[in-house]
Amino acid sequence: MTIAPEAPHATHRRREFTDNDGHPVGYGRMLRKEDPRFVRGQGKYVDDVVLPGMLHLAILRSPVAHARILSIDTSAAEAHPKVKAVVTGADLAKQGLAWMPTLSNDVQAVLVTDKVRFQGQEVAFVVAEDRYSARDALELIDVEYDVLPAVADVRNALAPDAPVIRDDLDGKKDNHCFDWETGDEAATAKVFDEAQVKVTQDMVYPRVHPAPMETCGCVADFERVAGKLTLWCTSQAPHAHRTLYALVAGIPEHKIRVISPDIGGGFGNKVPIYPGYVCSVVASIVTGKPVKWMEDRAENLISTGFARDYVMRGEIAATKDGRIQAIRTNVLADHGAFNGTAAPVKYPAGFFGVFTGSYDLDAAYCKMTAVYTNKAPGGVAYACSFRITEAVYLVERLVDCLAYELKMDPAELRRKNFIRPEQFPYTTQTGWVYDSGEYERTLDKAMELADYAGLRREQAQRREHGELMGIGMSFFTEAVGAGPRKDMDILGLGMADGCELRVHPTGKAVVRLSVQSQGQGHETTFAQIVAEELGIPPEDIDVVHGDTDNTPFGLGTYGSRSTPVSGAAAALVARKVRDKARIIASGMLECSIADLEWEKGSFHVTGDPTQSVTIQDIAMRAHGAGDLPEGLEAQICYNPENLTYPFGCYICVVDVDPGTAVVKVRKFVAVDDCGTQINPMIIEGQVQGGCAEGVGMALMQMIAFDEDGNCLSASFMDYLIPTALEVPHWINGSTVTPSPHHPIGAKGVGESATVGSPPAVVNAVIDALAPFGIRHADMPLTPSRVWDAMQGHPTPSF
Amino acid sequence: MRGVIMQVPAPIEYERATDVAHAVDLLERLGQDARLVAGGHSLIPMMKLRLTDVEYLVDINDLHDELGYIRIGADEVRIGAMTRHRELLESAELAAAFPIFGDAEKVIADPVVRNRGTIGGSLCQADPSEDLSAVCTTLDASCVIRGRDGERVVSMDDFYRGPYETAVGQAEILTEIRFPVRPGGSSAYFKVERRAGDWAVTSAGAAVWMADGVVTDARVGLAAVGPNTTGMPQISALLRGQEPTEDLYERAGALAAAHCSPSPDGRGSVAYKRHLAGELTRRSLRRAVERIQPSTVHEKER
Numbered sequence A: 001m002t003i004a005p006e007a008p009h010a011t012h013r014r015r016e017f018t019d020n021d022g023h024p025v026g027y028g029r030m031l032r033k034e035d036p037r038f039v040r041g042q043g044k045y046v047d048d049v050v051l052p053g054m055l056h057l058a059i060l061r062s063p064v065a066h067a068r069i070l071s072i073d074t075s076a077a078e079a080h081p082k083v084k085a086v087v088t089g090a091d092l093a094k095q096g097l098a099w100m101p102t103l104s105n106d107v108q109a110v111l112v113t114d115k116v117r118f119q120g121q122e123v124a125f126v127v128a129e130d131r132y133s134a135r136d137a138l139e140l141i142d143v144e145y146d147v148l149p150a151v152a153d154v155r156n157a158l159a160p161d162a163p164v165i166r167d168d169l170d171g172k173k174d175n176h177c178f179d180w181e182t183g184d185e186a187a188t189a190k191v192f193d194e195a196q197v198k199v200t201q202d203m204v205y206p207r208v209h210p211a212p213m214e215t216c217g218c219v220a221d222f223e224r225v226a227g228k229l230t231l232w233c234t235s236q237a238p239h240a241h242r243t244l245y246a247l248v249a250g251i252p253e254h255k256i257r258v259i260s261p262d263i264g265g266g267f268g269n270k271v272p273i274y275p276g277y278v279c280s281v282v283a284s285i286v287t288g289k290p291v292k293w294m295e296d297r298a299e300n301l302i303s304t305g306f307a308r309d310y311v312m313r314g315e316i317a318a319t320k321d322g323r324i325q326a327i328r329t330n331v332l333a334d335h336g337a338f339n340g341t342a343a344p345v346k347y348p349a350g351f352f353g354v355f356t357g358s359y360d361l362d363a364a365y366c367k368m369t370a371v372y373t374n375k376a377p378g379g380v381a382y383a384c385s386f387r388i389t390e391a392v393y394l395v396e397r398l399v400d401c402l403a404y405e406l407k408m409d410p411a412e413l414r415r416k417n418f419i420r421p422e423q424f425p426y427t428t429q430t431g432w433v434y435d436s437g438e439y440e441r442t443l444d445k446a447m448e449l450a451d452y453a454g455l456r457r458e459q460a461q462r463r464e465h466g467e468l469m470g471i472g473m474s475f476f477t478e479a480v481g482a483g484p485r486k487d488m489d490i491l492g493l494g495m496a497d498g499c500e501l502r503v504h505p506t507g508k509a510v511v512r513l514s515v516q517s518q519g520q521g522h523e524t525t526f527a528q529i530v531a532e533e534l535g536i537p538p539e540d541i542d543v544v545h546g547d548t549d550n551t552p553f554g555l556g557t558y559g560s561r562s563t564p565v566s567g568a569a570a571a572l573v574a575r576k577v578r579d580k581a582r583i584i585a586s587g588m589l590e591c592s593i594a595d596l597e598w599e600k601g602s603f604h605v606t607g608d609p610t611q612s613v614t615i616q617d618i619a620m621r622a623h624g625a626g627d628l629p630e631g632l633e634a635q636i637c638y639n640p641e642n643l644t645y646p647f648g649c650y651i652c653v654v655d656v657d658p659g660t661a662v663v664k665v666r667k668f669v670a671v672d673d674c675g676t677q678i679n680p681m682i683i684e685g686q687v688q689g690g691c692a693e694g695v696g697m698a699l700m701q702m703i704a705f706d707e708d709g710n711c712l713s714a715s716f717m718d719y720l721i722p723t724a725l726e727v728p729h730w731i732n733g734s735t736v737t738p739s740p741h742h743p744i745g746a747k748g749v750g751e752s753a754t755v756g757s758p759p760a761v762v763n764a765v766i767d768a769l770a771p772f773g774i775r776h777a778d779m780p781l782t783p784s785r786v787w788d789a790m791q792g793h794p795t796p797s798f
Numbered sequence B: 001m002r003g004v005i006m007q008v009p010a011p012i013e014y015e016r017a018t019d020v021a022h023a024v025d026l027l028e029r030l031g032q033d034a035r036l037v038a039g040g041h042s043l044i045p046m047m048k049l050r051l052t053d054v055e056y057l058v059d060i061n062d063l064h065d066e067l068g069y070i071r072i073g074a075d076e077v078r079i080g081a082m083t084r085h086r087e088l089l090e091s092a093e094l095a096a097a098f099p100i101f102g103d104a105e106k107v108i109a110d111p112v113v114r115n116r117g118t119i120g121g122s123l124c125q126a127d128p129s130e131d132l133s134a135v136c137t138t139l140d141a142s143c144v145i146r147g148r149d150g151e152r153v154v155s156m157d158d159f160y161r162g163p164y165e166t167a168v169g170q171a172e173i174l175t176e177i178r179f180p181v182r183p184g185g186s187s188a189y190f191k192v193e194r195r196a197g198d199w200a201v202t203s204a205g206a207a208v209w210m211a212d213g214v215v216t217d218a219r220v221g222l223a224a225v226g227p228n229t230t231g232m233p234q235i236s237a238l239l240r241g242q243e244p245t246e247d248l249y250e251r252a253g254a255l256a257a258a259h260c261s262p263s264p265d266g267r268g269s270v271a272y273k274r275h276l277a278g279e280l281t282r283r284s285l286r287r288a289v290e291r292i293q294p295s296t297v298h299e300k301e302r
């Protein structure tokens, strides 16, 4: 085991402040500061929280997808010797707590009062002395269900005879959830009418699940005397959650403390507020004891935020020589039983509007219909950048379909249609302002790393021997870092983030963030951002996050927004501290502010480098006697001017066994451009993890249902996570196109790979199947589906 | 109506058996609600999901000394029921006698499961997708079952009564699996899975015996495509007395595809599983023959 050596005593370090990888004072590769505690098993997760007298909560979940509840008999459960409370929807209704708002201005049942609307929905809960007794008591609750026909196939949701799921909503007579459109319908129609080449392709982005290693859970501790609630919770957005609890539960906001300790993966699964959290709060209030609730894996898979579930028809119009003119799409979106989408409220389809991709088009149009079905709510999760996964899959598959029809090389077709560097900032046909890009450079780099020409030659040879080798490419543009707050809010909370920085007298520092890590490495990245601005080594900077009592307000970590938003805040707050340090330095060096020059970590008098003071000297002086300004600290809130638009080019090589249809991913090249790189090692880690997820989605993952709405993917035996054996050695590369509006030029990267990799893998498989005349097959491309496609059945019913 | 899926087991009582006689004794005394636990990799998940109402667990892991062995004899191989997957995978003697074991064990579950799971538990679980049952069928194994009144030996065909049902009675224990050794033979196993560690979409094993360049006998065992414990006599009849050729494998594969009864599920369609039964039968016959006659190895299959 290697352990990062202790940093040398830093107080008087001066000139050695360089980006010496391994020990950068600022940007560069360095081991993650948080990892020693994870690799030594010293992380503190929600389930590690144990409080005196703590009780355990378990949730009774519906075994059926759609049913009226006729009766619930809890008497046997209540008689269990270790049970402290049994609570049903009727009990919650008396307190006005049976329903809660979702993040999309819909409502969701905390516990069922009238009707079950998806399998796994929360029906009642038990609080007992231990985890086992709580679950034993669930078996003693007798519920009588009047089972109703279920809407399990989204394509039947709007049929006239479909059972109405949301009869709780006034006057609701169908399963329509919302309509949404973007782009110019008429202009797009005109381009299509006149186009030389038109390709239409239906495709399904199936329902998948982020399946974080740690399931959701919380410990709620309501202190009756103080009237204060402390909630340790698997939350990606502790501040937003606190405000929502104040609004729902009626506990004053200053009496609520939400703590997100170490979180074992989020991927958007931990953005919503789940009934389990609310039940735990109620349970603690009712019993006067701390209450713990941790989901089982099955509960996590069947009831918490799913991802995707878009049935899409894509159309692409082009000239005969391959100039893409327009893209049009019609989407049927399955939102489950409640609209619990976690996206900015003005964006009910998230950022799907970027489906125009990386291409310079004449027109684009999307029409979407969202519906309710008898399935769990959610929709925005699994590192999707607010639905850019779906958008990129649509456009990158369409471009490959066009290449297939035009018999053009897919790489060259992309190159021909890229938005050119001089066109940035570029306003797309759906109104998104891409901040910067130099796409061709990234494409070239990926093709070079992959030896694209050599691969094509190899493929031609192999095809002669009947071997099925496929090369797939995707080129994606992401839109990350929500807000600006004038356009983007979640239930009225603007998407901006605060940051506080304090330099202690000895020159060590603490930076407090409003965003929160679920494994992304915030404790390292944010220390490096401050280090770059102040010249204090990252080891000397403590990063505090995930505790509403100890951090400034902000909207949290999801949608790749931490570095674009909070990272900017961290840089700016450090600059604010540096401005103050300059004033103190001018006093110390007895010169005017204008005569001071900053070199990372110290100020010196212009023209005389021997007259200098370090940031550590200044910190001590700021806390000393004398008449210089007191302290060295600052606070800001950063409201982004625009999103940032990272991009990348991924190339995947697969071999398909012609006899068994088994797909083997042989090679994967990922070239990412996320602007300025803070810690390239962390960036590569984020990309590699996302690429593995992409292989999972493309080849093996789907949350499937039978016609009665039973979930068929409720365990890791049925919902597959790829292992090291299914993924190749990743080849990472990068280009750097800084964001012009971001204080340090950085763009988010957390979701680039989950967005960009699925179409690269699918394009590769379809390319391998070209000898069979196949242009498309739906994910997940399991051996069975690939074989079915080879037999001429590319789109299975699901 | 009960709630949906749980992953925490109900309360149980627990006893550790010290030898086979003690285990049988405990089973007899504790009655219907008692169950043996070997590796626990099938039983414990079912208990966690509360799919089985076990009240007493009789742990036979201390019987590993007594029942954990691989004995290679001149005309018979005997494997104790408590022999773990890992031991089967790592035994060079077993690989020499029956290469099919190494082929299969490499693709059964993962190292964590293989460290604990046993051949006895695998057969007694009688999961239709279970791989070792197919291996035992291929090798024409017989099972030794012991109860208070002594021992009986049954063929695989008699042992397997249907999904999750075997010939082992309530107060009985499977102690040993026996494999006849015949000269001039070899074997092989192929499996298609959706992901490493997953249960088979379909698997096929083949054993072939040859003399003077001609097949004297052959058996095929399939997994995950319906009940399959006969060794496929149609294929034996086709191959006997023939020189092995691609065309012969092709016809054998067609027989395998025709004589299985897969059902559709998340792992695949009926047509695909049928196809695999054929394709994997071809591959394992070809590989088994190549192992007998290394000179016939096809360039492509190396």
Ligand SMILES: Cc1cc2nc3c(=O)[nH]c(=O)nc-3n(C[C@H](O)[C@H](O)[C@H](O)COP(=O)(O)OP(=O)(O)OC[C@H]3O[C@@H](n4cnc5c(N)ncnc54)[C@H](O)[C@@H]3O)c2cc1C
Binding pocket: B035, B036, B037, B038, B039, B040, B041, B042, B043, B044, B045, B081, B082, B107, B108, B109, B110, B113, B116, B117, B118, B119, B120, B121, B122, B124, B125, B129, B130, B131, B132, B168, B172, B173, B174, B175, B197, B198, B199, B200
């Ligand atoms: C994640 C995972 C993946 C797996 N993948 C595969 C796979 O790909 N292929 C495959 O073949 N298997 C697979 N398995 C199953 C694995 O091989 C198990 O080890 C095996 O099925 C059961 O063996 P065990 O010793 O664990 O039995 P246990 O779980 O202990 O017992 C199973 C049953 O057999 C009974 N039993 C056990 N021993 C005896 C005995 N000596 N006499 C009478 N009854 C007995 C028990 O009472 C119980 O009913 C997988 C298991 C897991 C958990």
